[in-house]
Amino acid sequence: GAVVSQHPSRVICKSGTSVKIECRSLDFQATTMFWYRQFPKQSLMLMATSNEGSKATYEQGVEKDKFLINHASLTLSTLTVTSAHPEDSSFYICSGSVNTEAFFGQGTRLTVV
Amino acid sequence: GQQLNQSPQSMFIQEGEDVSMNCTSSSIFNTWLWYKQDPGEGPVLLIALYKAGELTSNGRLTAQFGITRKDSFLNISASIPSDVGIYFCAGAWGAQKLVFGQGTRLTINP
Numbered sequence: 001g002a003v004v005s006q007h008p009s010r011v012i013c014k015s016g017t018s019v020k021i022e023c024r025s026l027d028f029q030a031t032t033m034f035w036y037r038q039f040p041k042q043s044l045m046l047m048a049t050s051n052e053g054s055k056a057t058y059e060q061g062v063e064k065d066k067f068l069i070n071h072a073s074l075t076l077s078t079l080t081v082t083s084a085h086p087e088d089s090s091f092y093i094c095s096g097s098v099n100t101e102a103f104f105g106q107g108t109r110l111t112v113v
Numbered sequence: 114g115q116q117l118n119q120s121p122q123s124m125f126i127q128e129g130e131d132v133s134m135n136c137t138s139s140s141i142f143n144t145w146l147w148y149k150q151d152p153g154e155g156p157v158l159l160i161a162l163y164k165a166g167e168l169t170s171n172g173r174l175t176a177q178f179g180i181t182r183k184d185s186f187l188n189i190s191a192s193i194p195s196d197v198g199i200y201f202c203a204g205a206w207g208a209q210k211l212v213f214g215q216g217t218r219l220t221i222n223p
Contacts, residue, residue, distance in 0.1 A: 006155070034210065043116060043201060043213045044156070093155045095211075100144045100163065102203070102211055104155035 002028045002098045006105025013084055013112055021079045021108045023094030029074035030096035035067075038091040038107075050077040050094075084112040119202050119214025127222050128192060134200060134217040135186040142204035145178050145185040146211070150199045159200075160187070189219075197221050 003026040013019050023033055031052045036044040048069055049057040056069035066088075068080040081088055093107040119136045126132060136145075144163055148156035160171050162178035162185060169176055175188045185204075189196055202214040 004155075043215050044211075046210065046212075049210065091153075095155075100205060101158060101161050102146065102205070103158060104148075107153070107155040109153065 002103045004096050004103050004105040010109045018082045023077045025075045025096045033077040034095045035079050036093045086112045117214040123218040125220045132189040136202035136214045137184045141182040144205040146203040147187045148201045
């Protein structure tokens with residue numbers, strides 16, 4: 001399957017600071033990538049659709065000014081959690097698609113203290 | 114957001130037993146995907162289904178895309194310890210936007 005690399009795998013930040021998470025497609029080009037959030041023992045919930053060269057599309061209830069998404073190239077999408085708060089602590093996962101199969105990054109465990 | 118109805122939520126079985134889990138939806142999908150997630154990792158694709166009625170195998174795994182396009186099942190035969198984890202179904206439309214089930218947590222007693 002296709003490879004999606006996500007970095008960092010874990011990050012701890014202070015409340016009020018911003019954190020950037022990178023998602024790279026290593027062996028394919030992704031015009032569209034997706035960002036998910038997963039709370040402990042729960043399923044993945046789609047946050048936003050990242051579109052190369054254009055604005056991201058956010059799901060209902062997701063604050064676009066808080067979760068900034070940039071998709072400047074066909075192999076890189078970034079998610080920046082701005083002014084992070086403890087309630088933003090979660091597991092964030094990106095995915096890219098080849099045809100109709102979605103492949104996921106390793107995930108980023110964000111802890112805001 | 115929308116979720117699929119996945120069952121059972123958890124399973125406790127003996128090594129060597131067969132496993133069956135399923136997902137249902139009120140909406141039609143044109144793709145069904147099954148993933149396995151280990152703790153602290155992203156989901157790994159197991160099987161992808163594209164046609165209603167399609168039955169696909171991947172080693173000891175077998176999955177089917179329901180005729181109505183609103184359901185799918187995953188079977189695991191002769192379970193082994195490394196099968197432990199959380200299994201998710203996901204449905205997709207043409208835009209590749211996935212909707213996930215709640216997950217099935219599989220525990221295997223040796």
